[in-house]
Amino acid sequence: MDWESPKLLILALPALALLLWIENRSVHPMEGLRKRLLLVVRTLGLLLALLALAGPARVAQTGKKALGIVLDASQSLGEEGRREALKEAREMQGRLGMGTESFIVMLGDEPALLPDVPEKDQEAALGEFQQAHGGDSQYSAAIEYAQALFPAGASRDIVMIGDGHETRGSLIETAQDASLAGVRLHARALAGPKKPDARVLDLVPSRSRLNEGATLKLTAHLESTLNTEGMLKLYENGIQVEQRPVTLQAGQSLTETFTRTPNERNIFKYRAVLEGITADTLPANNSALTLVDVRGRLRLLYLDSEPAEAQYLQQAMEKEGIELDLRQPGNIPASLEQLAGYDGIILSDVSAHRLGEGTMNAMRDYVDKLGGGFLMLGGPNSFALGGFYKTPIDDLLPVRLKAPDExxxxxxxxxxxxxxxxxxxxxxxxxxxxxxxxxxxxxxxxxxxxxxxxxxxxxxxxxxxxxxxxxxxxxxxxxxxxxxxxxxxxxxxxxxxxxxxxxxxxxxxxxxxxxxxxxxxxxxxxxxxxxxxxxxxxxxxxxxxxxxxxxxxxxxxxxxxxxxxxxxxxxxxxxxxxxxxTGRMLREDPFLPQLVEKHAMLAGFEPWNSPDLLGYVKTIRKATAQVPLVTDAGDPLLAHWRYGLGKVTAFTSDAKSRWAGLWIARWPDFNCFWSQVLRETARPPQGRHMDLAVEMQGDRALMHVDLQEDAGTRANDARVQAEVFFVAADSLGAPLKSVQNLLLGQTGPGLYEGHFRPDQPGVYLVRAQSGAEMVSAGVVHNPSNEASLGTVNEGLLKKATQLTQGQILKAGELPDLSQTSAVQYIELWPPLVLALLLLFLADVAIRRWEHVQGIWEVIRDLLLKKAKKPSGST
Structure with missing residues (x-):
């Protein structure tokens, strides 16, 4: 006996108590016997209703048998192995009794059902499947697929025919789940022919995270079934950075180590490729990928159309430990993924039409969604003079791009x-x-x-x-x-x-x-x-x-x-x-800035003692902005506010010789001022209260986020989102493409988890975010690891069968299907509902007994009249 919702039966006692209370309060004029009989009927009806809702089912043993055959159709088995495996499978089906159902599932990078057609057509279907999906061996996916095909009430046995060399997923985890579901796994070990094959097993970094300028070692593991020579190349973000000749010996592994020194903060994508193996029959497994997160000092993107003038600020910030990546129009990162590697953006004297709508939208999203910093400096091509009126940048700025009323x-x-x-x-x-x-x-x-x-x-x-x-x-x-x-x-x-x-x-x-x-x-x-x-x-x-x-x-x-x-x-x-x-937006006269509001970026500058500035662009303060510095006319000079998850600062004068020449030449606090402005504007260091780990588990990538409110308090009930970006294995220099957005669930105090399934070889970057906290980590999904080794992974197959109490079969041997119990669940709620309907009719009859008697008398009179009617009369 089994129940779907047995806890509903607990309601029987309070429901009966409620029924008795209602019965005692009833004032219906009914004689004692009828009243007691009605109570009994209603009690039985109430119990039957609860029983039906609880979903009872009778577990019955059946003699129905079924056998699923999982056939390895990956490239490692080859054409000869594929034919032999199909022959074995058909022989198994032929020796099964008439009462046993069977089916064949093809195994590759994804499973598929082999059609029940003549052997010749099945062989052709297997060949087509191997060409399209033979690049990987996912035993776990094929077992799960086969479990879903078993008919109801039949025993469930699965025979795996193949070499046991899995390249995706986890057969052991699937075997554990199958054991709990009453499925037995059996194995018929069958190896494909040993063919000429050289492959890169993996590429392992000495550290997955490091600071810029640190030494990184990348170790490539290779193996081969033949004696050969080739060239091993290393690619960094899609660009070849090193190559070396390698000599491979049959049956022996080879280790090659590369040394790199990443000199900038970024997500570095590395790929090792083995080339020049002419006799290689499986070239798809000749590369491996890895990902390294390089962290470093504060780094901002500095956009300016005058490189010579931009050197003043760039050199000053170099002394303060802030890196400014100077770019000119025509060489500006235009996507959100490219901007994500910076802590902030400085836009200095570059007009809107030279940026373009796409770049400006990316900058706005960078501040709003990624929490980046943004600083606009003044100049003849900035603010309204740069054509930023009614653009995405106009939305960002803490000042309005209009002239003062006067x-x-x-x-x-x-x-x-x-x-x-x-x-x-x-x-x-x-x-x-x-x-x-x-x-x-x-x-x-x-x-x-x-x-x-x-x-x-x-x-x-x-x-x-x-x-x-x-x-x-x-x-x-x-x-x-x-x-x-x-x-x-x-x-x-x-x-x-x-x-x-x-x-x-x-x-x-x-x-x-x-x-x-x-x-x-x-x-x-x-x-x-x-x-x-x-x-x-x-x-x-x-x-x-x-x-x-x-x-x-x-x-x-x-x-x-x-x-x-x-x-x-x-x-x-x-x-x-x-x-x-029209001239009203630009003022080029000397003026002395005035400090009118306290702000963290101006700490230590009281009283204000800078030289004059020689010009600025006129703007109007937005209502919620902070304006610590103004001009002598009261116009905003330094304005600041939050936009989305990021911070935005506007400085309506410049940091170049045109208007800030006296600052550069005479003001000893020039470096300190700009250092404080940039540090306050830039995105705060990531990972202080949030950590992210991504690891492959079977064919899933698991994400683990550890989130804190402060150094000693876990953050609970937070909204933690993860965005997954992807770049293909053969185009690591291309920008990352967003492929999925996930909301992570809380699994413990301050712990949040989620998962996704990588479906293509390449690099997957995960960016987790909660409020202004954001951190990134990556995982790689390597190209095919199929290999024509001519061997069998006996250890894996034996362990999987032991977990499910299955057998290792010999050629021509069938599994003992009698050892697997076959049960059938017979739903009991339909007869209970029918009985409940009959009780309802009885309830109506008892309550309306006078009507029942009247109907009976009418029926009786009609029968008597019919009996007294002379025969032959019309």
Whole structure:
């Protein structure tokens, strides 16, 4: 007898007590016998209901037998071994009695059922399986698959036919689970032919974690079935760093040790590859992987378009023990995985359109999700002047990229001359219209804007007008449609005339086109405009634009010339150029910073005693930001806040000779100031209160996280997430790709665990995170370890069979199926429910006995009338 939920039977006593209480309180006018009979029926019904819910089942012995055959179809068995194994399996099936069911499961890197077809077709199916899935031997997966195929109520015996050389999973663990489930494992040891094969068993590092500059030893273990020579190569992050000739002897293992000194903090991926073995029949097992976590000092990514000027800050931080990895536009890490190796990012005087939308999104996610630090320094290409208005970086910053209110009193006039020819149709024109609308948004109510489109003719989209309603201007711009031809000159002249007539302090024109234009005398017109106080900037989009002409116009007009192949960057270019040439965002006058708020990054700087700074970019403080330093005009100079899991700092002046020349030359605390700012902004050292270990157990990668609130307190009930990244074995230089997100479960005080299954050879990096704490660890899933050794792993097969009380079979021998009990569970709740239904009808009959009597009398009268009716009457 077995029960599904036996604890429900405990409810019988309180349920009966409740039934008696209800019966005693009942005022139904019923005679004593009926009342007692009703109580008995209801008591039986209540007990039957609880019995049915408890799920009883009768365990019955059956004589039904079943045999599952797991057939090794991996490459180690080879074609000859595969045929012999299939022959053995079919002979076993042939000697089974008519009442015994059987099936064959193919074993490789994943299991599959061998179809029940003629022997010739089965051999072909096995060959196809070996080609597709013979790169590994997962005995454990095949056993689990076979267990699911047994029919109900039959004995369960499994015969493994193969060499027992498993390369994935754990047969012993699976055998232990099978024993608990009443499954017996038997083995028919069968070796494949010994073939020429050389392989790399593994690559083992002396340490899985070390500090940069430390010595690392990597040991490769090799073995071979033939006497041969080859070349062993070592790859570091996809780049070959060493190679050496090796001589292999049949049946003997060889050990080769490489020495490396990783000189930067990163996750280093190493791969050992054996090449040049011409007679090798299994080249898939000629490489092995490993992973090493190199840790070091504080390291920040420093992005600056002027390397010579960036040296001031870089050299100063070198003395403070902070490494700044200086990069220029065109060589900027653009993915979240590449940024994750840094403790912070410094963005200095690099405009938004040179970064690109993807890079800016990655930077925002780096701060928000990974807890990284971010510092923006001022300059002519920073903040609003760099086109960061309404970009992902704008969201990050603790300051608003708008001019202070008093600056809006100085009016400016902007004329946009936009190409609307046929080549601009589609995305280009839509982006140009969006850029024009964004330009209107960054201008103030005292400013003027005019928009002029051209194809073969000029078209006034928005006449030069004071910007009282951005929505009205946006509606007019949105109605622009593409036309035909390209002639810039008429629209150029219209925009020039409009700017000459308007009364504004600053007058600026932006010209956008993607093609060649007719007309002439543009450089002369631009020079005349400059003499009239009108500056001109040009934007060329696409490869077909007349770049030389546009650059000449911008040079003669005193503006900037921009070139882009990405239409989505036009908006940032327009806003950057507008804010730059309207002049209200930039102030280049000496001023003395003022300390107005206490902050940890300025500890020891009271009273403030620095020299003057020579300029800054104007911004407005965001509501929740801290602003310890301001300018003499009260504008933010140093602002700081938290964004997501990270910290963000804005310094609206620079750290170069343009504005900070006096700081560099005369201020002895220059190094200390920037060291404190960077250390306070950067991501805190990882692993202080969190540790992560990843290990392979069978075919699963287990993750163990040890989390603390502080040095002496375990962190319980925390939300611990793990993200798994992957890079393939043959492309270790490629960026890591996110493949899975997991939520780890708590298994003990401060202990959290989870697992995933690596399914492809390569490197798996796990990044665990809880709040601002984050730590990384890795595990490798090596390429195939299949080998044509011509031997049998007798120890593994013997242990697996002993755990399940199985047998080691000889050729032509069948397992004793009578030793395995076959049981069948017969559910008992259906008859209980039927009895409960009958009791319900009895309950109704007792409660409505008068109605039952009336129905009986009606039936009796009908029977009597029928009996008295004369025969033959109608």
């Amino acid at each position: 600056e809006e009193k100085q009016s400016a006039a902007v004329a946009i001359v936009m190409d609307r020819s046929g080549s601009m149709a589609g995305e280009k024109l839509e982006m140009a219209k969006s850029a024009s609308i964004a330009t209107a948004e960054v201008l103030g109510r005292n400013d003027f804007i005019g928009v002029y489109a051209f194809d073969s003719e000029a078209h006034v989209v928005v006449p030069m007008t004071r910007l009282t309603s951005t929505a009205a201007v946006a509606g007019q711009i949105a109605a622009v449609a593409s036309g035909g031809g390209t002639n810039l000159q008429p629209a150029f002249e219209q925009a020039r005339d409009a700017l000459r007539r308007v009364k504004a302090k600053v007058k600026h024109m932006i010209i956008l086109t993607d093609g060649q234009t007719s007309g002439s005398g543009y450089e002369s017109m631009a020079s005349q405009c400059r003499g009239e106080g009108i500056t001109i900037s040009t934007v060329s989009i696409g490869e077909g634009s007349h770049v030389a002409l546009l650059q000449a116009i911008a040079s003669s007009g005193g503006g900037q010339s921009y070139t882009t192949l990405d239409a989505s960057g036009i908006t940032r270019i327009f806003t950057q150029d507008t804010l730059m040439h």
